[in-house]
Amino acid sequence: MNLRVFMILVFTCFVTLLFALEISPNLIYQIESAKYQFSYELYVKNDIPYESKVTVEVIDFITDGRSYSFDEPDYKYSLRNHVSVNEKEIILAVNEQKPVKLEFNVPQNFPGATGVFALRISQESTTGGKVQIRLNYIVPFFIRFTVVPIFQSVKIKDISVRDLSLEPDDEYGNYGSLITLEIENNGNIGLIPKGSILVSARELKTTIAEVPIDSFDLVVFPEKRTYYTFYIPCTLPSGTLDINLSGKSYGLDFSTSASKKIENKNNLMIVKTEPQLVIFNDKNKNTVYSLTISNLSFIKDSIIPIVNSDELSFIPKKSIIYPYRTTSFNVRTSTKDFGFSGDRIYEIKFQAESSTTLRNVQPAYVVLRGKTINALLEGHLESSQFGSSLVVSNEGNCVVQFDVMYGNQKLNSESLVIFPGQTLTIDFGTVINKNQLQVKYGPYGENTTNSLEDF
Incomplete structure (x- = not known):
C-alpha cells in the first residue's frame, strides 16, 4: 500500500528559550496615561547559568508589515527623545531579577493620542574570556495619552x-x-x-x-x-x-x-475531509461514522466517495456540494470478524461527477483494526552544529500516535500520527540534549503507554 503523508507536521520547538532573559510583565506594552511626565517599571531576570550583562537602549520602532525601522528621527509620533532609562547597563547573577525604570518627559504639545518607541535589550554572558551567549530583544511600547482627543481615519x-x-x-x-x-x-x-x-x-x-x-x-x-x-x-x-x-x-x-x-484561472475543485482517521474494531463494528467534506473552492458539483474495499460502504452514494459549503457521508463496515492481526488501512478518495478535477488536500483513512496489534516505534537523533533532528519510524503493524517530550515538557500541541512503515523527521531548529528527550506512544485512539528513550 502506497500511503501518502497523513499529516503536515508543524513542529516548532522553543527549546532555545529554556535558557534566556525573562522580561516581565510583557514583551509588548500598551500603557495609558493622563500625564506627560510619569515613570514605569519592567523587570529583567537572568535565566541562563552564567552571570549576564544586560544593556538597555531606547530606540524608534515602526513597521509597515514588511520591514522594521529603528531609526526615524523625523517621525512626529516617536517618543524616543522623551524617554530615559535609569540604568543602561545591568549586571545580573544567575536567576537574579532587577527592575528597569523608564522616565517619561513628554512635551505638552505632543501631537499624538499615541506615542511609540521600543527598548533594545541586549544580553551577553562571558566566562573565561569566551562569549557563552549573546541575545537581543526588541520590546515595543504604545503609549495612549488620554488627554489628547482621538482622530481615527x-x-x-x-x-x-x-x-x-x-x-x-x-x-x-x-x-x-x-x-x-x-x-x-x-x-x-x-x-x-x-x-x-x-x-x-x-x-x-x-x-x-x-x-x-x-x-x-x-x-x-x-x-x-x-x-x-x-x-x-x-x-x-x-x-x-x-x-x-x-x-x-x-x-x-x-x-x-x-x-x-x-481573474482566477484555477479550475481545481479543492476539498478537505474531517475527521482524517476512522477506526472500526470488534467493539464498534456496528457504528456508523460521519465524514464531513468542506468545499474550499468556488465550484459546485456532485462528489462520489471511492474506497478500495468491499467491506466499506457510504450513504449517500453521492452528494451535491456548493461553493464554500460542506456536505457529509456516513461510512460503515460489513466486517464481522476482526480476528486478524494489525490495521487494514484504506484511503477514501472523492471524484467529481462532472469532468472537474478534484483535489483532496486533507485526505481521510478508514482503519479496520484487528484484535492483535503491535505498536512499535524506533527512533534516533541526528545532530550537527546547526541543530538536531528526531527520526521516528513505525515498525509495528498499526497506526501510532505519539508525543515528543523534552525535560518533562510536551513539545507538540497535538499528538502526531504515523502509519506502519512510515518514517517522520522532526527538526528541532537547535541542538538538544538527547538525555532530555523522550517519545511517548501507543496505538492511535488508545492510551500512549509505551516510551522511547534510548536515542
Whole structure:
C-alpha cells in the first residue's frame, strides 16, 4: 500500500528559550496615561547559568508589515527623545531579577493620542574570556495619552491576491489564498484592532471566510501605511472580491471596506475531509461514522466517495456540494470478524461527477483494526552544529500516535500520527540534549503507554 503523508507536521520547538532573559510583565506594552511626565517599571531576570550583562537602549520602532525601522528621527509620533532609562547597563547573577525604570518627559504639545518607541535589550554572558551567549530583544511600547482627543481615519488602499495552487509558498503550502491589504492610517492614534476581516464573493453572494484579528496581529502606526497578509484555505472566484475590516481599537469601533476585481484561472475543485482517521474494531463494528467534506473552492458539483474495499460502504452514494459549503457521508463496515492481526488501512478518495478535477488536500483513512496489534516505534537523533533532528519510524503493524517530550515538557500541541512503515523527521531548529528527550506512544485512539528513550 502506497500511503501518502497523513499529516503536515508543524513542529516548532522553543527549546532555545529554556535558557534566556525573562522580561516581565510583557514583551509588548500598551500603557495609558493622563500625564506627560510619569515613570514605569519592567523587570529583567537572568535565566541562563552564567552571570549576564544586560544593556538597555531606547530606540524608534515602526513597521509597515514588511520591514522594521529603528531609526526615524523625523517621525512626529516617536517618543524616543522623551524617554530615559535609569540604568543602561545591568549586571545580573544567575536567576537574579532587577527592575528597569523608564522616565517619561513628554512635551505638552505632543501631537499624538499615541506615542511609540521600543527598548533594545541586549544580553551577553562571558566566562573565561569566551562569549557563552549573546541575545537581543526588541520590546515595543504604545503609549495612549488620554488627554489628547482621538482622530481615527483608517482606509484599505489596495488588495492583492495570490493563489497558492498556482504559486505555492514555503510557509503556507500549495492550496488556499494569500490576501494582502494595504491599510492607511491618517489618524493621530495607532490602529491595534480586535475584530475580524470578512472576505466575500459579490457575484456568488456568499461569504468565503471570516478571519479573526486580535491585538498586535495587525498594527498600523499613526500617519503610516501597513501591508497585512493573511491566509485563507480557499481559492477565490473570478469577479469582485469584497473585503471588510472591522472591530475595536483603543475602545473605538471602526470599519473599512474595499473591493477588487480578480481573474482566477484555477479550475481545481479543492476539498478537505474531517475527521482524517476512522477506526472500526470488534467493539464498534456496528457504528456508523460521519465524514464531513468542506468545499474550499468556488465550484459546485456532485462528489462520489471511492474506497478500495468491499467491506466499506457510504450513504449517500453521492452528494451535491456548493461553493464554500460542506456536505457529509456516513461510512460503515460489513466486517464481522476482526480476528486478524494489525490495521487494514484504506484511503477514501472523492471524484467529481462532472469532468472537474478534484483535489483532496486533507485526505481521510478508514482503519479496520484487528484484535492483535503491535505498536512499535524506533527512533534516533541526528545532530550537527546547526541543530538536531528526531527520526521516528513505525515498525509495528498499526497506526501510532505519539508525543515528543523534552525535560518533562510536551513539545507538540497535538499528538502526531504515523502509519506502519512510515518514517517522520522532526527538526528541532537547535541542538538538544538527547538525555532530555523522550517519545511517548501507543496505538492511535488508545492510551500512549509505551516510551522511547534510548536515542
